[in-house]
Amino acid sequence: MVCDQCKERDAVVHLTQIVENAVSQVHLCEQCAAARGIETTVAEPKHPLGDFLQAVQQQAAQLPGDAARCAYCGTSLRDFRASGRLGCAHCYGAFEQSLRELLRRVHGSTRHEGWRYASADPEAVTREQTLHTLREQLQQAVADEAFELAASLRDQIRGLE
């Protein structure tokens, strides 16, 4: 069977179309099908984790932090890369830089826009908020090479954790 469009090559795509309630069959070669934007196979559901882990890999290649470990549960960035699973809530802080990049790739955003959590333990929330602020200050201090300040912030963070 030749292609309905170019009338030259063999038709390999047989398309059943429903236009205004009428069924019609179109037979196209690969090139003409592609030109019409028709894919020849049903795409596999795209699993974001593949891209995601690849990104961790790239990130890890650039950073010497591959062996970096979460102080709370001992998970390393390398473990995460192998399993795709973080070890605990503190890993989000320990690998924040890498994760931020990855979350953006997977979700297109890093900012939660949904329900806010009013904790069972208000003290825990306050503590988390303080920790969040301290971690941001620590990042800035490291960037500014203010190492004394960074050390003191790190101690405060450890104390709260």
Added chain:
Amino acid sequence: MTLDLSLLPDGGLHWLTASGEHAGIVLSSRIRLARNLAGYAFPPRAREGERLRVLHQLREAAGRVRSLRDAAFVRVDECTPQERLLLHERHLVSRELAGLDQPAGTAPGGGAVFVTGEAGVMVNEEDHLRLQVFRSGFDVTGALRDAAQLDRELGAEVPYAWHQEFGFLTACPTNTGTGMRASVLIHLPGLVLTQEIGKVLQGLQHMGLTYRGLYGEGSDVLGNFFQISNQTTLGRGEEELADQLVRVVRRVIEREEEARRVLLRDAGYIIEDKLWRAYGTLRHARTLPADEAMNLLSGVRLAAGLNLFSGLSVYTLNKLLIFSQSAHLAQAAGRVLTEGEANLARAKYVRTVLASEAQLSG
């Protein structure tokens, strides 16, 4: 421990009742929220003792949570492999929590599930908590409302792992943020037969949605049943994510109905013949492998949707789908069945149910 599912509220199968909107096409709607408890490693990293402490804390808290007060509680890690498969076939427990892929059929320690009429809470799956609410038919909004309520009540009793910027923290970063997966289990034989399905599934991915088979992640698409759900969980609110799913699924339903109309008009007798043959096989076969049964049931479901048969309810079709599966047949037989025995038992069960329904006229 002997697992008696009849003790569960509605057998955990309230969603089979086919009471919701578009119940012929959409079997069920589901909201799943992933949550973790602050202060413990996530289950894949946690030691057994830690997982048991999590379970203990949750069990204690559940008594104070109104939505869970009357829930049945099942220690999945203490169930036999057969019982775990049974819970999985009912969609009460995921493949992972049932330990179906583990060697020697061991289930992860501390694994458990709370079950109420329409809700369930899996404990120590990939995350400490997987809150689930099922609704019969197309009712994502209703499921979301109930899930929000359950989440608020439970979150007030146990401290969740939470981050000001990232939201709810989960073991896998693909769930971070809302931790929400909103999904519908939908039957699309019309789009498959008209070969429109490829385009529709591709379209889903452009709309931030994804699809899987009947039993979720990693399961095959069988009997033209698809599970459609949101792909991302961060950066958009729960209601917005659910609304997007509802909008797109509404459009998919329209296209499915359109495809069915076209099939009936342009290939009426071919379709009719095919579907009656499916019914004939189910009604009279003496042995039925699981995959074949699923495909034939899909045909009969389509026939009922096209009003080719009268007297066969969607509820019966839903029931057949679950109760004709291996672990359910074994439960009914009271013993473990070989594959051959299960095929015989399946054929007999399906014949009996169809015979007891009103005589069909075509």
